[in-house]
Amino acid sequence: MGAHGRIRIGISGWSYPPWRGRFYPAGLPQRQELAYASQSFPSIEINGTFYGLQKPDAFARWAAETPDDFVFAVKAPRFITHMKRLREPRVPLANFLASGLLRLGAKLGPILWQFPPSFRFDPEPLCEFLALLPHDTQAAASLSREHDHRLDGRAWLETDAIRPLRHAVEIRHESFRDKAFVRLLRSLDIALVCADTVTWPRLMDITSDFVYCRLHGSEELYRSGYDAAAIATWAARARAWSRGEPMLDGDFIEASTPPPGCRDVFLYFDNTDKSRAPHDARALMRRLDQPVTPHPTRRASANP
Numbered sequence: 001m002g003a004h005g006r007i008r009i010g011i012s013g014w015s016y017p018p019w020r021g022r023f024y025p026a027g028l029p030q031r032q033e034l035a036y037a038s039q040s041f042p043s044i045e046i047n048g049t050f051y052g053l054q055k056p057d058a059f060a061r062w063a064a065e066t067p068d069d070f071v072f073a074v075k076a077p078r079f080i081t082h083m084k085r086l087r088e089p090r091v092p093l094a095n096f097l098a099s100g101l102l103r104l105g106a107k108l109g110p111i112l113w114q115f116p117p118s119f120r121f122d123p124e125p126l127c128e129f130l131a132l133l134p135h136d137t138q139a140a141a142s143l144s145r146e147h148d149h150r151l152d153g154r155a156w157l158e159t160d161a162i163r164p165l166r167h168a169v170e171i172r173h174e175s176f177r178d179k180a181f182v183r184l185l186r187s188l189d190i191a192l193v194c195a196d197t198v199t200w201p202r203l204m205d206i207t208s209d210f211v212y213c214r215l216h217g218s219e220e221l222y223r224s225g226y227d228a229a230a231i232a233t234w235a236a237r238a239r240a241w242s243r244g245e246p247m248l249d250g251d252f253i254e255a256s257t258p259p260p261g262c263r264d265v266f267l268y269f270d271n272t273d274k275s276r277a278p279h280d281a282r283a284l285m286r287r288l289d290q291p292v293t294p295h296p297t298r299r300a301s302a303n304p
Contacts, residue, residue, distance in 0.1 A: 005210070005242040005264040008071060008109075009285050010043035011277045012214065012270035023278040038066040040293050041281055043073060043109060045268050049096075050075040050114070056100030056156040063104050071109035073212075073266060074101060082116045086129040091148050093132060098144035098155040102137055110166040110212055110266055112193070117172040117200065121181055130169075130188050138162045168193050168212035168266075172200040182207055182254040194250070204237075204250035206258035210266065211241045215280070217271035225276035226269075226283070235287040238265045 014037045015030070024033055037044060046062070048054060062072065080092045101108060111133075134140040137159035144157050169185065170193035185192050185207035192207045197216040215234070217224040226234070233249070240247040244262045267284070269277035285292050 003262055004239075004244075005262040007238050007242050007265040007267070007288060007290070008041075008043040009238075009281050009288070009290065010041040010045065010073075010266070010268045011037065011281055012045040012268045012272060013047040014044055016272055016275070018273075019275050019278070022275050034062060035065045037278075038070050040278065041285075042069065043071045043266060043268070045073045045075055045112065045270075047075055049099075050078050053077065053095060053099040053151075055154055056103050059100035059103040059156075063107050066107060070107055071266075072104055072107055073109045073112055073268065074104075075112045075114065078114075078116075081113060081119070085119065086125050089129050090132060090143075091146060094143050094146035095148060095151055097134070097140050098147040098151045098157060100156045102141060102144070102159045103156050105160050106163065108137070108163070108165070110168050110191070110210065112168050112170060112212070114170040114193075115172060119171075120173050121171075121175040121178055123180055123184065126181075127184055127188075130167075130184070130190055133167050133188075133190070134165055135167075135189065136162055136165050140165055166191065166208070166210055168208075168210075170195055170214065171203075174201060177201060177203070177253050179254050186258075202251055203253055204247065205252050205254050206241070206247075206263070209261065210264040211238075213238075213265070213267040215267065215269050215271060217276075224271060226271075226280045228283075231280065231283045231287050234267070234284060238267060238284075238288065241265050 014034050024036060028036060077096050080086065080089055084092060134143055141157055141159045144155065147155050168191040182205045189208050191210055191212045192203060192205050194202065194204050194213040195216060196202055196218050198218060215226065237247055237249060241263050242265050244260050269281045271277050271280065282292050
């Protein structure tokens with residue numbers, strides 16, 4: 001078999017009451033849900049970081065509760081993307097980086113920057129913001145030291161090793177169907193999120209050395225599941241991306257072919273409202289011939 005990138009299939013978040021007694025065994029303590037879910041999937045998106053700054057101890061606990069080869073994607077704060085709308089982003093970005101991300105160590109995967117549906121493509125402020133993003137953990141640690149007083153006494157400003165740091169951008173406005181946008185992302189080595197929805201653009205241009213997908217439900221947002229045919233389609237796309245093969249099954253802004261090469265693929269199911277995400281993620285893993293743990297062993301949290 002030839003060389004290929006790693007395909008990681010996961011879920012968006014892990015703490016959902018309707019999953020209890022369905023995906024999670026009845027009686028499983030809530031504090032053990034991450035440990036349980038991480039035995040089923042090789043990666044999970046952290047959603048809580050979108051709503052507010054977390055603390056270093058939380059990141060350390062999440063790292064301790066997950067397997068050695070597990071990777072988190074981290075959703076960046078809406079304060080930067082939705083409230084500030086990228087205005088004066090340097091200190092808020094430093095606060096986010098200082099909140100404890102680097103305590104994930106080798107388990108820190110891509111950082112997801114999600115823009116609101118009302119956010120239009122404006123090249124100048126977008127370029128200025130994206131150019132600020134650190135591309136390794138040493139640069140992230142350096143920028144984190146510019147945090148403001150709100151992080152005094154609770155900041156984490158060190159990295160245990162210098163590792164690459166990846167970023168992905170999810171857009172939700174049609175104005176981003178612009179070749180200048182794709183070229184900007186490629187120039188800065190930032191991935192364009194392929195978001196499968198009925199509401200927002202689903203664009204599949206390759207702009208970095210990895211691919212990031214979010215499957216929100218293609219018929220009913222956050223609710224509809226993926227049948228066998230859809231799972232087969234996404235499996236074929238993931239294989240092509242990981243092997244560096246042409247993938248023309250989709251909607252593209254820029255017709256030019258991206259540089260060849262195998263790519264890591266991160267694909268998260270966000271159709272969480274009806275408990276479909278774990279089921280569909282497992283179905284895709286099976287289609288990709290990845291090992292699936294039907295009933296993960298219940299193990300205690302590192303901090304019971």
